[in-house]
Amino acid sequence: MAVIRIRMARPVDCSALAELRYQFRAEAGSAAETKSRFVRRCASWMKKRLFTGSRSWRCWVLDDGKQLLGHICVQVFEKVPNPVKEEPELHAYVTNFYVIPEIRSHGLGKRLLGKALSWCRAQRVDSVLLWATPESRTLYRRCGFAEPADILELRHAVDLRRSSK
Numbered sequence: 001m002a003v004i005r006i007r008m009a010r011p012v013d014c015s016a017l018a019e020l021r022y023q024f025r026a027e028a029g030s031a032a033e034t035k036s037r038f039v040r041r042c043a044s045w046m047k048k049r050l051f052t053g054s055r056s057w058r059c060w061v062l063d064d065g066k067q068l069l070g071h072i073c074v075q076v077f078e079k080v081p082n083p084v085k086e087e088p089e090l091h092a093y094v095t096n097f098y099v100i101p102e103i104r105s106h107g108l109g110k111r112l113l114g115k116a117l118s119w120c121r122a123q124r125v126d127s128v129l130l131w132a133t134p135e136s137r138t139l140y141r142r143c144g145f146a147e148p149a150d151i152l153e154l155r156h157a158v159d160l161r162r163s164s165k
């Protein structure tokens with residue numbers, strides 16, 4: 001395997017990130033949007049979220065010098081300040097975690113996740129939250145994640161059909 005390094009995403013990566021996002025989601029289900037339209041929409045989203053404004057989003061990529069082979073994103077979000085005891089005032093959400101199928105099971109996913117988690121620690125993030133697929137649970141457990149007793153989730157049955165405009 002070529003040398004693969006982990007680095008922060010750069011603005012020039014946005015289209016490649018959008019292409020990989022399409023590949024990731026299309027692996028799990030049939031796409032309801034054409035690839036070209038999705039890549040345009042998602043690349044623009046990446047550019048805005050990762051490189052402008054409040055910069056609550058961060059993304060790390062696997063790069064072999066020729067192309068991107070995987071990625072992970074983190075969004076930090078604030079707690080309301082707490083005057084009673086000293087505690088970290090940020091949480092983080094991990095998402096868009098993907099390694100291309102050809103290079104899976106070589107520890108690259110764990111390294112990517114480790115990078116994102118070290119960054120979260122450096123930001124003094126309190127809880128790191130994510131939604132896990134059944135297949136990925138062993139990896140998350142190895143990295144310290146556990147099912148909490150105190151989190152509740154409500155899922156709305158939202159009609160997600162996109163307008164054709």
Ligand SMILES: CC(C)(COP(=O)(O)OP(=O)(O)OC[C@H]1O[C@@H](n2cnc3c(N)ncnc32)[C@H](O)[C@@H]1OP(=O)(O)O)[C@@H](O)C(=O)NCCC(=O)NCCS
Nearest residue numbers: 097098099104105106107108109110132133135136138139
């Ligand atoms: C999850 C993923 C990024 C891990 O990448 P990786 O480089 O294979 O990870 P590692 O080699 O460090 O670790 C292997 C672990 O990945 C997990 N894994 C393996 N195949 C998987 C799959 N098809 N989907 C999700 N997780 C998988 C397992 O936990 C495995 O550990 P185990 O062999 O002890 O069960 C990669 O499998 C992937 O992109 N899967 C599809 C997208 C996905 O499911 N993302 C996570 C959503 S919560």
